Amino acid sequence: MSAVMITRKVRKWEKLPGKNTFCCDGRVMMARQKGVFYLTLFLIVGTCSLFFAFECPYLALHLSPAIPVFAVLLFLFVIAMLLRTSFSDPGVLPRALPEEATFIEMEIEAANGNVPAGQRPPPRIRNVQINNQIVKLKYCYTCKIFRPPRASHCSICDNCVDRFDHHCPWVGNCVGKRNYRYFYLFTMSLSLLTIYIFTFDIVHVVMRSVDKGFLNTLKETPGTVLEVLVCFFTLWSVVGLTGFHTYLISLNQTTNEDIKGSWSGKNRVQNPYSHKNIIKNCCEVLCGPTYPSVLDRRGLMEEDSSISATPVAPSSSSSTTSSSNPVPQTTKTTAPLIPNEHTPDDAKPSIAASAEKSPSPKEEHPPAKVPPLASPETDVETSITKDKTH
Template sequence: MSAVMITRKVRKWEKLPGKNTFCCDGRVMMARQKGVFYLTLFLIIGTCALFFAFECPYLAVHLSPTIPVFAALLFLFVMAMLLRTSFSDPGVLPRALPEEATFIEMEIEAANGNVPAGQRPPPRIRNVQINNQIVKLKYCYTCKIFRPPRASHCSICDNCVDRFDHHCPWVGNCVGKRNYRYFYLFTLSLSLLTIYIFTFDIVHVVMRSVNNGFLNTLKETPGTVLEVLVCFFTLWSVVGLTGFHTYLISLNQTTNEDIKGSWSGKNRVQNPYSHKNIIKNCCEVLCGPTYPSVLDRRGLMQEDLLVSAASTAPASSPSSSSSSSTNPVPQTTKTTAPLLPNEHTPDEAKPSIAVSPKEELPPAPKVPPLASPETDVETSIAKDKAH
């Protein structure tokens, strides 16, 4: 057996660590657990489909034709923001290379010195100053890096995310530095769409009840009843989530920081990222620059493959016949004598008979019946003595 080294080019997203899935040759990046994301799509598309099928034809004729037009535009905007949030890189930080991780470990050991046996090593942190305030950078044992300010490691995606807000199963992705504004616009537009559909569902029922009665209207429009129930239970959660993130944006704070109490704990540490102005904070979060991805998911990298090549083996050995199905090896073929009449299987193929090279030769001529091999031998000996 011999090995051959083959080098081929692959996309970097195929070798990225973490628990993410990629589609469209690395252009789409999502979390591996995205079952709830399909439920979100079903609820939004299903509710809007019922609204366009049952309410819009009646309201466009009896109230205003702009109602379905505005609803369609709002629906398209909601879907665009949802897909933009779900399919984008939230701000995943690349892990340290083996050489970089070794260098960081050496720096940490040199700074901490030798720790006596039985004692706990000091925490791996670095201090940086932001707006005249000390911020601690924590070391990630998985990614082998000191996380930037406001970054955190997502346990579901197994990646460090810059300006990590939270992991949202409803969008099937983390919410971080690169897609937070789209997530907020999604929740805001979805709240408006839910209120819009719920309001015109009530208007539709009221207008029909004037002529047909309330109970008859409910029997004639079962889709409207289903829409009202879905919107009623969805409205509180979506509107409440939008209000909570509006409060966080006004303070320039993340959900992760709010849950941990990073800027409102016992130490009374002030938020160094806040501008002390609601308008400035909103402009920074919603109107700031769009940061490029640092992963280079569709970049090319070389991968070395070790391919084993099988050497030639004799055809009569049983191992060669078993390996011929996996590794193509050259084989030698043997020529045998033509089959006799009424003979179906050659002797060498029969399992009870041992095959030797001598049996492949044509048969020797038969001895006459009057002579035998013993008399021929005695005659030759007598001639030798006479000479």
């Protein structure tokens, strides 16, 4: 039994730590708990389908054909923002390599010195200055890195996320630096879509009730009743969430900073990331540059894998042959029969000696001599000499 090392190339997303799932060869990145995301998708698609089936034909005929057209455009925008938020990298930071983690540990030990037994070591913190204000960088014991400013470790995805806002189960992903603007656009467009459907549901019921009565209208359009109930309970949460994030964007804060009270605690430390201007803060969050992913999920890396190789048992015929004609085993490697420019000089005499000692089969059994066949020219010459002699 022997092990053979085989090196093969794999995608980096296959070896990334954390609790994320990847699809489409690493192009799609989500959290492992995706049940609530499917519920969100079902509620949006189901409610809009009922609206297109029950209300849109009547409203397009009696009010305006632009009503279903605008509803379709708004629905497509909501789905696009939802998928963009759910399927993207929120800004996950790569973990330190073993060599980097060892070097960081050595730096921390050298800075802290020898801690006496029984005493708690000082916290692993580094201070940086941002806009003339000291900001503390905390050390992550899982990722083995000092987290950048505004980054935090998500306990659900088990990754450090840059500018971590929160983990949203409704979208099935973390909300961070790379997908926050799409999350905000999703909540805002979903609020508009909910208000739009809820309003025209009421208009549809009122217009039908004028001719057929309120109870008869409810009996004829059960889908409308279901839509009104779903939109009524969804409206408060979605609109409230959009208003809360609008407030955070105007102050250039994150949900994580607001919950922890990072800039509104006892010390009354001012937010170093705020521009003291609502328009500038909104432009930075919503219109800033799109940051690339630092994971390189679809990059290639080499992986060494060992495969156990079992020796092949010789067959019966080969075993009998080897027993009848034993061959002495040698540890030296045999040189090529024809020496070339890569053959060492000390191997060439051994080749000649082996050639002299072991004659070829052609020398042991020389071929029988066969008279050469006469060509047509030789036949003509012999016939002429015969005529001259006669």
